[in-house]
Amino acid sequence: MSSFPIGIAFSSSGPIVAEDGLLIIAKVAPAIQPVPDGTTLADTLPASATDTANYKSTGGSIVSAVAEWSVNGGAWTFDGSVILAYGESVQARIRVTDSENNDFLFNTSSTTVSGVAPSNTIGPIISGGSALGDVLVVESGGWTGTPAPSLVYQWMRGSLPVVGATTTTYTITQDDDAAEIACTVTATNEEGSASATSNTIRVTGFVPPVNVVAPSISGNPTVGATLTCDPGSWTAIPAPSLSYQWYRDGAVISGATGSGYMLQTVDIGAEITCVVTAENIVGTVTATSNMIRSSEITLRDPGDNTLEISGAGTLDSIMIEGGLYAGTYTTWADGAVLDLDALSGVVAKCLVAPILSGTGGVAETLTVAPGLWVYDASNPEPSIAYTSSGSGSMGGTAAAPTYEVQSDDAGSSIIVTEAARSGAGADVSQDTNAIAIAGAATFDPASLNEGAQNKCVFWLDFTDAASMQTKAGMPPALGDTPILFTDKSGTGNDFTTGDAAASSPVGIGTYQGSYTNNNVTSTGYLTPASALTGLTADMCLHAVIDTRNDGNFMLVGTSLSSVAAGVASATNYGGATPLDIGFGGPITYSADGTPITPSTRAELHGLWTTNGTYVVVSAEGLDLTGTTPDMAATIRPLSYSSAVPSYGVQGRVRQIVCTTNDLTPDERVALVAWLTAKAAPND
Structure with missing residues (x-):
């Protein structure tokens, strides 16, 4: 037959007629057995479910009885090796075929896969010390069960549970003296529960303190020194806590309760001892140290x-x-x-x-x-x-x-x-x-180069005729115009007068915007006679200037990047112009030994006109590293109003000293004092 009637099992009360009048008899009705988690499909049915001897057909002899399964209402499958998981639903049917090729289906009811009750596979283990205060820790061991079981803990003192001890750790208390401690772990899920008890740890018996080696104090026995007390050696279970008390001649020293004690003057001649107290839960014992006596501080x-x-x-x-x-x-x-x-x-x-x-x-x-x-x-x-x-x-x-x-x-x-x-x-x-104090200190700028020092880069003395030469190669007489100025610092940085018409030097005059002078003998410039040595980017330039007959302005600086300090005219080159063009550091002025503090050129002119004849200028932060002997950069220390840089009464500059900016405070004081002393008439 080509049809697929549904076979129906029946009992001894008689058969049930199926489609086309055919009958099928199942001696044992197919049914799914209890299905725990992890069961295969094949194991859900008893052997009789697929045994042909379990069936009888009116249409012919039974040829086969084959099982099929549906999981969670899905497609039917013949694969009995499929493993079922907790919570899934499964239904089976048996396809029975007779010798006339008639097929009959026997359906079972749907069944849900059940869980597995907990089971201990590896016993719990506790570890830790056995003394008072030691912490024991339990490892829960190995457990199976579906769903996964939850675990609870109960620590045991002998056969009795320890009240409140239900975590994975347990701290030994004095109640545990000599007791055996274990932990019972209980696993529980929907299918049931199971318990397993760990190994045991016997708590060491408690012993009161015993002093084995007496305390001893050591240290320098002098007032102000600190004595130290070694507590000695003690035995006890559990280990004792130690405390200290120092004594002076047998009397308690108030507040002296540490392992160290600083001797006081009141301790001079006294006997100092220390009593150590050892205490645990079962006893308290004291021991006294050796004695020490103090006689110094x-x-x-x-x-x-x-x-x-x-x-x-x-x-x-x-x-x-x-x-x-x-x-x-x-x-x-x-x-x-x-x-x-x-x-x-x-x-x-x-x-x-x-x-x-x-x-x-x-x-x-x-x-x-x-x-x-x-x-x-x-x-x-x-x-x-x-x-x-x-x-x-x-x-x-x-x-x-x-x-x-x-x-x-x-x-x-x-x-x-x-x-x-x-x-x-x-x-x-x-x-x-x-x-x-033997006498006045001997100082001049050249002394800054004594020993291994090289702090004076050049020193030009316009009051010393022997350090200058005229065009005739002779020292100048009063009123003469020198062209060569010898460096008196010993460094060898000599200077000569510049030639404005021939070389057209640029610098302060050009920067200020109005000065021009085509008279080659009255430029007022100085230029290095040869390449200068010892120059840095942080120099100091000092000058003593004679302000008499001032008609224009005074200048201390170079033509490098327009560096200037001390223009003394109220009108020329902007009387309100600041005084510190191009200098990185401070500029100080004094007139006849009295400090003056101008903020503009016009103010400077008025101050030194009022206060005196000679002005000392010190300017810091001067970069002379670009000064060359070819007039590209020039030192400009002279008055432009002078017809020539003359020696004597016509000279506007008395001294020029160039130093590094690392003078000691004493060297600075000495230099200023020397410059001030030079600010006096010499003609």
Whole structure:
């Protein structure tokens, strides 16, 4: 037959007539068995479902009985190896064929795949120490089950659960003394639950502290030094906590409860001990250290020049550790015995005398290394002041006082007195050593090049006829016009007058916009006679200028990038023009030794006209690296109003000094003093 009637199983009550009048009989009705997660399709049916002997047909003998399955309502399949997963639905049907080629289908009801109850495959394991306070950790082991089971933990003390101990860790407490600790892990899912218990760890029995090696104190037995207490050796289970208490002659030292103790002056001659207390949950035990006695003072560097001390009595020594005053002192600075009673009723006592240092030349700076003053802790900290035996005033800072030697100090000795002052008593003082001042310091610009120094690049002295030559090759007489200017610094940077008509130099005159002069003998320019040496991008140019008969302006600078300082005309080249064209640093002026502070050229002109005849100009931040001997760059220090750069009364410039910009403060002071001294008539 070509049709596919639906076979219907029947019981002993009789057959059911199928399509076309054919009958099929199933001795055991096909049905899906319980289907747990992971079951194959083939395993969902009993063997009888596909056994031909289970069926009988009225149309002929049974030839085959084949199973088919549908998963989750999908297409039917003959593949019985398919593995079913938790939650899927499965339906089966049996296709029965007889000898007449008639096919019959027996359908089963749909069944849902069930889960698998939890099962322990690897037992839980706990690890950790066995002492009080140790933390035990449980590894849950291996578990199977569908769906995946949830895990809960219960720590056990012997056979009893520990209340509240339901996490993966457990801290041993004093209740666990000598007990066996384990952890039970329970796995649960929809299909059921299962439990497994870990290995056990026996908690070590607790033991009270026992002192095995006594405590000991060590250190320098001097006041101000710190003694250290080694607690010794202890046995205990669990390990004990340790505490300290220091004693002076058997009495508690208040607040001295650390492993270290700094000796005080009150400890001089006293017996110092330390008691160590060991404690755990089952006991408390104390042990006393050795004794140590103090008779000296050791103090750390105070950080300044005053030192506070409390106590009384005579000391063998005071030792300062580190810093400026490091050393051991056995007397006060005045040679008296170190008696702390001497601090009573006075502001302070000097322990280390101040020291004065320096070369002792006029205009040199002497420096004081401050002394160290000790004062009683019951008094206020003193202030320290300085005075000198010289004619000048003290300078510097409190940490480094200074004194600048004056010309009036020549031939004398300078002593600085250091005084301690407060309201606790009369001022006390201590003198430094003396430094003899032989005479006025000898200085000229060439001295800046002494030794390995090369700080003076050139020095032109327009008051020294021997350093100049006229066209005739002779030193100039008064009123003569020199053309060669010898560098007196020893560097060899000589200069000559420029030729404006021949070389048309550009620079300050051109920059300012109005100066022209075709007289080759009155340009006022100086140009290097040969390539200059020692030039940098940060130079200082100093000049002493005679302002008498000023009709135009004065100038200190170069033609490089229009660099100028000190134009002295109220009208020429813009009286309101600033004074610092092209200079990177400050420019200072003084007239006959009095500082003046102009901000424009017109103001400068008025100030030096009012204040004096000679002006000293110092300009910093001058770049002379491009100065060449071919007139492309020229030094311009002279008055354009002068007919010629004459020697004597016609000369407008007395001195020109070019230095590097790294002079020491003392060198700067000496140079300014020298320039000021040169600002005086010499013709």
